[in-house]
Amino acid sequence: MSTFECYDYIVIGAGIQGSFTSYQLVKRKRKTLLLEQFTLPHTRGSSHGQTRIIRKAYEEDFYTQMMGESYELWAEMEREAGVKLYRRTGLLVMGPENSRRYRDFKSTLEKNKISMVVLTSDNFNQHIPNVILADGDGALVDTTAGVLYADRALKVAQEQFQKLGGVIKDQEKVTDIKPGLTVTVSTSEGVYQAKGLVITAGPWTSKLLANIDLHLPLEVVRINVCYWKEKIPESYHVKKRFPCFILTEGEEAKEDIYGLPSNEYPDLMKICYHDGSETDPDQRDKKTEGADIDILRCYIARSFPGLIPEPAVIESCLYTKTPDRHFVLDRHPAYGNIVIGAGFSGHGFKFGPVIGKLLCELILGEVPSYDLAPFQISRFQTNIKSSL
Ligand SMILES: Cc1cc2nc3c(=O)[nH]c(=O)nc-3n(C[C@H](O)[C@H](O)[C@H](O)COP(=O)(O)OP(=O)(O)OC[C@H]3O[C@@H](n4cnc5c(N)ncnc54)[C@H](O)[C@@H]3O)c2cc1C
Numbered sequence: 003m004s005t006f007e008c009y010d011y012i013v014i015g016a017g018i019q020g021s022f023t024s025y026q027l028v029k030r031k032r033k034t035l036l037l038e039q040f041t042l043p044h045t046r047g048s049s050h051g052q053t054r055i056i057r058k059a060y061e062e063d064f065y066t067q068m069m070g071e072s073y074e075l076w077a078e079m080e081r082e083a084g085v086k087l088y089r090r091t092g093l094l095v096m097g098p099e100n101s102r103r104y105r106d107f108k109s110t111l112e113k114n115k116i117s118m119v120v121l122t123s124d125n126f127n128q129h130i131p132n133v134i135l136a137d138g139d140g141a142l143v144d145t146t147a148g149v150l151y152a153d154r155a156l157k158v159a160q161e162q163f164q165k166l167g168g169v170i171k172d173q174e175k176v177t178d179i180k181p182g183l184t185v186t187v188s189t190s191e192g193v194y195q196a197k198g199l200v201i202t203a204g205p206w207t208s209k210l211l212a213n214i215d216l217h218l219p220l221e222v223v224r225i226n227v228c229y230w231k232e233k234i235p236e237s238y239h240v241k242k243r244f245p246c247f248i249l250t251e252g253e254e255a256k257e258d259i260y261g262l263p264s265n266e267y268p269d270l271m272k273i274c275y276h277d278g279s280e281t282d283p284d285q286r287d288k289k290t291e292g293a294d295i296d297i298l299r300c301y302i303a304r305s306f307p308g309l310i311p312e313p314a315v316i317e318s319c320l321y322t323k324t325p326d327r328h329f330v331l332d333r334h335p336a337y338g339n340i341v342i343g344a345g346f347s348g349h350g351f352k353f354g355p356v357i358g359k360l361l362c363e364l365i366l367g368e369v370p371s372y373d374l375a376p377f378q379i380s381r382f383q384t385n386i387k388s389s390l
Contacts, residue, residue, distance in 0.1 A: 007194050011034045012199050012200070013037070013202060034169070046283075056073070058114070059147065079162065088148055092243070097139060097250030103251060111142070121142065176189050181337040185199040208222075218382060230312075231269055231270055270315060324347055
């Protein structure tokens with residue numbers, strides 16, 4: 003008779019969402035296994051790299067409201083681990099003053115009473131040197147925003163999980179899932195059973211869900227993570243409190259352009275385009291020429307006179323996008339003991355602690371702390387080709 007290792011819960015994928023979900027489960031005294039296909043730490047998914055933007059500025063109230071708790075949980079994790087994960091810099095939001103998106107950012111901050119400074123074309127450069135505000139663009143600063151130290155945050159979440167007795171098995175690719183009252187998960191190394199399973203497999207989610215007959219409209223895109231050299235060192239440095247920024251629309255771009263102050267590499271500022279080319283996560287290294295880099299070159303030449311408009315370093319990362327760019331946080335439509343957290347659409351890192359809490363609540367059958375209607379699988383009903 004074969005014996006399987008048994009756990010209360012299994013989580014697939016040790017990115018930021020799976021790591022925080024596992025941490026939440028073990029904090030609630032559930033025997034938890036976190037499975038990861040690669041050797042940790044790795045740079046093949048969506049959670050690697052040194053920095054991410056954290057902000058409350060959103061067009062939708064529900065994200066701004068979730069971020070309130072997320073900031074508290076990040077601070078709790080900093081205290082628990084004794085590690086600094088967040089640096090406040092503010093976030094500059096720019097965009098055509100009368101556009102719907104710019105107005106939505108502004109009104110969400112106002113409605114939710116988030117600390118904000120609105121700049122005018124007259125005082126803009128007193129506050130934000132070395133940036134040219136386009137004619138007709140509005141500018142505001144979400145003063146709560148800043149930089150999250152991403153690699154460090156991921157490591158800390160996994161360490162805290164292990165300290166509380168959680169088990170991580172890396173280099174174990176999940177190859178099969180058998181649903182049932184007890185879920186059976188097979189990997190390249192073994193077979194495990196649990197009463198519930200959480201799938202947080204990032205760009206590989208569709209491949210895994212195919213095992214359990216669920217097809218979500220998730221698109222994986224490769225993002226060129228571009229760093230641009232400062233003409234005068236430290237002109238845009240985090241130490242000088244240069245803010246993160248988002249340009250919501252521009253002459254050059256259909257999608258957002260965003261940036262973070264120079265920090266991780268000397269004299270290099272990270273500025274990226276919020277889109278890329280569709281890819282298979284296992285084929286991402288095939289070179290795809292990006293129109294995104296031309297868009298960034300033009301924008302930087304026009305608006306950032308202190309940067310050389312040629313990328314000095316290009317790294318890559320993956321987004322897993324849903325059609326509406328909202329997350330998927332839900333139970334499998336047929337198997338209530340399988341929960342899915344996916345489709346973070348390039349903006350999920352900052353929510354890590356709160357997503358972990360929500361996915362934990364879902365798998366434990368508790369009432370979720372937030373209304374999860376925007377994140378339900380049923381919104382894609384017409385797109386689901388389920389053979390169930
Ligand atoms: C360039 C870039 C910039 C970003 N900037 C921001 C930002 O400023 N602010 C922000 O909030 N968010 C940002 N994001 C988004 C954020 O980083 C992601 O939403 C988040 O990291 C997604 O985490 P995840 O855990 O869902 O996925 P991942 O980190 O990809 O984790 C999924 C894990 O599952 C594992 N896995 C998959 N299949 C299997 C299998 N079969 N068996 C075992 N393991 C498996 C993978 O190896 C991987 O480790 C950015 C993303 C990118 C790419």
